[in-house]
Amino acid sequence: MTEAKVNRKYKDTIFRMLFKEKENLLSLYNAVNGTSYVDTDGLEITTLQDAVYMNYKNDVSFVFDFELNLYEHQSTVNPNMPLRDLIYVTTVLQGIIRDEDFYSSKLIKLPTPRFVVFYNGTEPQPHKQILRLSDAYEKQLDLPELELCVTVYNINYEENKELLEACKVLKEYAQYVAMVRKFAMEKPLAEAVEQAVDTCIKNGILEDFLRKNRAEAIEMSIFEYDEEKHLTSEREIWKQEGILEGRKAGIHEGRQEGESRLAKLLELMLQGNKKDNVEKALADAEYREKLYKEYHL
Known part of the structure; x- marks a missing residue:
């Protein structure tokens, strides 16, 4: 599958x-x-x-x-x-x-x-x-x-x-x-979600909800689990590369900037399907400031 x-x-x-x-x-x-x-x-x-x-x-x-x-x-x-x-x-x-x-x-x-x-x-x-x-x-x-x-x-x-x-x-x-x-x-995520839905229905766990909304529940669960893994992975990368402190971007706005404002910006960009623009946001201060305004940060 x-x-x-x-x-x-x-x-x-x-x-x-x-x-x-x-x-x-x-x-x-x-x-x-x-x-x-x-x-x-x-x-x-x-x-x-x-x-x-x-x-x-x-x-x-x-x-x-x-x-x-x-x-x-x-x-x-x-x-x-x-x-x-x-x-x-x-x-x-x-x-x-x-x-x-x-x-x-x-x-x-x-x-x-x-x-x-x-x-x-x-x-x-x-x-x-x-x-x-x-x-x-x-x-x-x-x-x-x-x-x-x-x-x-x-x-x-x-x-x-x-x-x-x-x-x-x-x-x-x-x-x-x-x-x-x-x-x-x-097993692969889509198979895992289907198995979880089937197992829950069989054991009376959210049975009525999953029977009624099976297809939508599977789609949403795949999205949620994938997003959770993605954000967790990205945050770990940010920590390892010093992005949370702004070092990779050459930002000198202090520890709070790196740990809060930039991290929030990157998270919102990933949630908004703008992963391809993350590198530019880190490298281009003017573009980054534009994004801060766009995301009201």
Whole structure:
């Protein structure tokens, strides 16, 4: 069987498809918050229609119980999630309060923002960690005047068992991902994904979802796994060649530039199917500055 060609651009994911269903999303909310809500009538999906804003994607955002929840799945470690969520949440809030009068003497009430990342990459991470926007500030203050906290859960199978047991769909998703990775070590990726789908259906893991969306699930899984491997490989190359510190590019903008701005630019270029332009971005400072503006970095 030949490997399916991967179109390296943002597209739907298994996680997003599973949890755009209100029943599944409410179950996930209950697992995260230790609640037991059953009525989805009060759950309002607020995910941006095009799923991408200024190159920042979000898997699902929703308002429930006076909270604005932004949930995202990640298969690679990303310390910049607080900044990404800050940019994204302002747009969602603009939509929520678009009919309000900003100059009114009446206080505009807002749903309380909550930010969660579900991580299932191969790089070891804690069961739970908190990322703070203030960690990125060049000048640290005891009480930063703008703060945003993101809770990151490691949802790899055999990790965070209490959380996984509290949400059946999340647990089965973790099992499915683990199965794809296992079979991918033994055979070509397309074959591995098909075997994982067949095995899961046989064992009642995401059975209804995979039967209904078999072809799409296989295509998305190939894309996700290939992208995960690609980004992990590229990051390792950047580290080995000193690209993260800007040395190969001859950049003298300091350690933060190499570790954050350039690394983010390269990642976005790879995700946007612009791999052929990476070498030029590293060698040409003027072109690189143009890209920074294009990607709002």
